[in-house]
């Protein structure tokens with residue numbers, strides 16, 4: 001009998017490990033999020049239907065796609081970013097591709113850097129639908145510049161935009177949620193909110209600041225168990241982020257945007273985010289391999305993580321200095337045209 005159990009275990013344990021390994025190789029999210037996507041609530045079901053969702057940075061990339069997928073789920077939307085014409089374009093697309101009607105989507109132009117306007121904007125947002133169920137802090141900008149060459153004003157603006165702008169909007173919405181006793185605040189951080197990457201010293205610092213802020217806030221809200229504080233940490237995703245990144249000087253544009261096709265499709269990233277929101281996931285890691293491996297390495301084997309960081313980091317700097325997009329050609333020789 002004992003012999004049978006041992007034989008069975010000798011067979012089952014390697015099979016179990018193999019299944020995990022294969023799943024991991026093809027995984028594009030952490031295990032909690034993957035489990036939620038396989039066995040949890042589906043975003044399009046009652047979970048998100050009818051909820052009022054305020055999205056910042058809704059005029060392009062991840063925020064734009066969030067608007068489209070949430071509209072198809074039947075959520076009512078408040079769309080914010082700086083450019084009203086772009087927000088109206090996103091609204092039109094939402095209306096054409098969902099059952100929503102004009103009054104279900106509010107376009108609310110907002111600049112995250114103009115903190116004095118945030119109280120008024122939040123009042124308008126809350127009054128329009130009577131309440132807000134979910135705030136998605138998505139708006140932000142990245143960076144492509146070496147620390148040695150970067151003006152301190154760039155660091156200041158990155159912190160003002162990505163960190164303080166997000167904190168400011170959150171502080172306007174949080175009292176409303178604590179009064180109601182329910183709500184979700186979802187913040188788009190980044191893989192560089194957990195780890196570090198060259199050419200992104202200021203961007204990474206701003207995302208680390210967000211991680212610290214929201215991890216601490218979550219632990220302050222234990223008396224409000226129905227308020228979800230969730231952070232999303234995507235790896236490279238297709239969007240306008242490189243085109244819009246800060247460089248070494250505030251108003252100097254990025255010269256080489258490069259091809260974004262090797263990055264995770266925006267629709268997949270957003271799909272996983274909505275699964276996470278529908279299932280109350282507090283931290284979401286979303287990235288294709290080998291980047292996902294990097295998250296686990298940083299968490300569990302920092303020495304190995306530093307070796308990988310140096311390897312990929314050196315390539316990033318080489319690409320950048322060769323005039324290529326920093327993210328391109330990680331695994332081949334950089335070629336300049």
Ligand SMILES: NC(=O)c1ccc[n+]([C@@H]2O[C@H](COP(=O)([O-])OP(=O)(O)OC[C@H]3O[C@@H](n4cnc5c(N)ncnc54)[C@H](O)[C@@H]3O)[C@@H](O)[C@H]2O)c1
Pocket residue numbers: 056057058059060061062063080081082083110111112113137138139140141142161188189190191233234235236237238239240241242244
């Ligand atoms: N794309 C990626 O690879 C990636 C990876 C990790 C995290 N992120 C994060 O995802 C979020 C969305 O970025 P994206 O990739 O869609 O890039 P994106 O450039 O396409 O979109 C950024 C959005 O933020 C808005 N925005 C910028 N400055 C603003 C300001 N001052 N006030 C109001 N809105 C402002 C833009 O108008 C745009 O709507 C960002 O927080 C970014 O840091 C992106």
